Amino acid sequence: MPVETIAWKDGCIRIIDQTRLPQNLVHLDIREIPALADAVRELKIRGAPAIGIAAAMGMALAAWNFSGKDAEKMARAVREAGSILASTRPTAVNLFWAVGRMEKRLARDLHGGVDKIRSGLVEEALLILEEDRSTCRQMGRNGAALLPDPAAVVTLCNAGALATSDFGTALGVVYAAAESGKRVQVFACETRPLLQGARLTSWELRQSGIDVTVICDSAAAHVMKTQKVDCILVGADRIAANGDAANKIGTYGLAIAARAHRIPFYVAAPVSTIDPATPTGAEIPIEHRPAREISESFGVRTVPENASVLNPAFDVTPHEFITGIITEKGVLYPPFDEAIAGKIISD
Ligand code: MRU
Secondary structure, three states: OOOOOEEEOOOOEEEEOHHHOOOOOOEEEEOOHHHHHHHHHOOOOOOHHHHHHHHHHHHHHHHHHOOOOOHHHHHHHHHHHHHHHHOOOOOOHHHHHHHHHHHHHHHHHHHHOHHHHHHHHHHHHHHHHHHHHHHHHHHHHHHHOOOOOOEEEEEOOOOOHHHOOOOOOHHHHHHHHHHOOOOEEEEEEOOOOOOHHHHHHHHHHHHOOOEEEEEOHHHHHHHHHHOOOOEEEEOOOEEEOOOOEEEEOOHHHHHHHHHHOOOOEEEEOOHHHEEOOOOOHHHOOOOEOOOHHHHOHHHOOOOOOOOOOOOEOEEEEOHHHOOEEEEOOEEEOOOHHHHHHHHHHOO
16 A cells, blocks of 8 residues: 555554645654554544554553563553553444453463563554454455446545555455456545545545545435445444444435435444444444534634534444445345354354
């Protein structure tokens, strides 16, 4: 991929500051946990798989920065970093999944002393990054088979290279289809209020030479009615055991419009986004973000001071509206509770 969203450089986490795109491609070198937590909270790094990788690298960073020979104290510092990072954003389960996996690795290496813990945690974080790469590729291949040639897809937010370590999830399907020779055109919903679609999706698709047209979120239903749209492709932040899927606010509306126009609606997500411990979408915690992101977006006040603002960052698409869930293990079809129990949990 032309973009490297996150990388580990011996005691430093290098990320692209996504709040500066598309005007400026700026890298940030992060060496401390509070700075990393702020970067996640402020969406300098964002997207479910990418924040999972960031949390894993953060725990490795806590071990890296620890000086001394007391393994128990180092373990406490690592766990503390894990809980700070886990408190940054509540919806994407990949964050908690990655913290849990790093805690397991810590427990495994604890008795080997500080050097063993440090090298083990760095190794585990890099393994998570590598696995995300191959997961993206496999998911892309699995999903690409669903697209006709030529294909027009509608997407929302950014579920691409900037949200993962490689190819992306929903956009991974687009990249894989394009690599296989299919002609793919993407309608990218701008994604109010922080414009991940307008700023990030269109930027990275153009970097890769993919045809992209940015539309207002409110234009999506009209585009489905008046243009030839073959499918909707979105990512997910958490998928419940029954297939209900949380994703960027506006996804649910897209799913309803897709159903009304008989257009297939696909969610592309790695298995680490499926949370069998959350029975239905009703139990998925929805992040609410500061009002100023709507009332003063990008520094310009557009809402009067005395009006209240509600800013949920995610919504839940009920499983009935989802045609298929594209994972690295294959495409899941309804009934999703059975597909998830059979193909995901039982492995
Ligand atoms: O608030 P964001 O930008 O982190 O929201 C991201 C999304 O909603 C993505 O669609 C989701 O994380 C999947 S990314 C592969």
